[in-house]
Amino acid sequence: MYTPPLLLLLLTACHACRPQLPSDNGGDNGGIDTALPDSGDTEETADTAPPLPNRCDQLEVEPNNALDVSKAFLMEKWLCGAFLDGGSGGDTEFLNFTTTQQGWVSVTLEAASRGSNADAQFLLYSDESAVIAYDYVDSTDPRVVVPAAVVGTYGLVLGETGYLSGEGYDWAVMASLVKPPVDWTFQETEDNDDVELANPFTLGETVYGIMSPTADKDWYRLAVPDGLEAVVFQVEAFGSGSPVDARIDLYDIDGELKKTCYSAVIDYDLDPYCEIKQTEATEWTFKVTDEYDNGSAFSWYTLSVSGILAE
């Protein structure tokens, strides 16, 4: 997965601009309130407003090319817009939405899947985290599902990966509160960044972990009984909307690296799945990292370890 510069630049800008976020400035940010489509008294919702396009519940309001003109939109409804007249720098869309409770949030951006020419990407950020999403499994349309611990305003910046804009570069985005996409039996305990600090792991369990800060290392230690044929390590992350591209490094009882798992058997499945033959009682240590050392409070994974019994 490569890293286009566009949203990285915006990300840097956003960090610099954090004190001006709508949630922080008491609502005196021009444009935020007037962008809400249900406010009933704005020019955008006048009687003469054209009907909404198919599968659109609200429309983008320009200008929105900078954080100080970020436009609020409603969760659970499609917001439609276009990368239009952006010049050589492309058209960027600074948006925001507000949660009312803790939980998990999904953000889905549809462009190619709606017939648009745009290769759309987005930056999602809160006061404490940020993630950039380029694509999702087998589509150039990005989607993330992340824990939303912060109740309040989340920023969203949309961009076209090649800075392209014009006729036919439409997009639609929705932010939703969703159920947790995964189950787990225990949560990691930091600091586990060194093998000496490995969290104990029992066969049959599933851990929930966060890759944060960047270049986080999560070490685990697993006792394996005899009578097994193999041990199976299985990550769930990217395939369920996490930004994490996980990797597992497995070490034997002597501390020797025995196997590194990057992905599943199926193409495009970034979530590692690996089996390792193990018939005698022993101990494994293993480390979960992000392949690109990315990390944030949004960067979650689960890892299940199970035994395959000998015939």
Ligand SMILES: [Ca+2]
């Ligand atoms: Ca636009």
Ligand SMILES: [Ca+2]
């Ligand atoms: Ca714009």
Ligand SMILES: [Ca+2]
């Ligand atoms: Ca961690």
Ligand SMILES: [Ca+2]
């Ligand atoms: Ca760690």
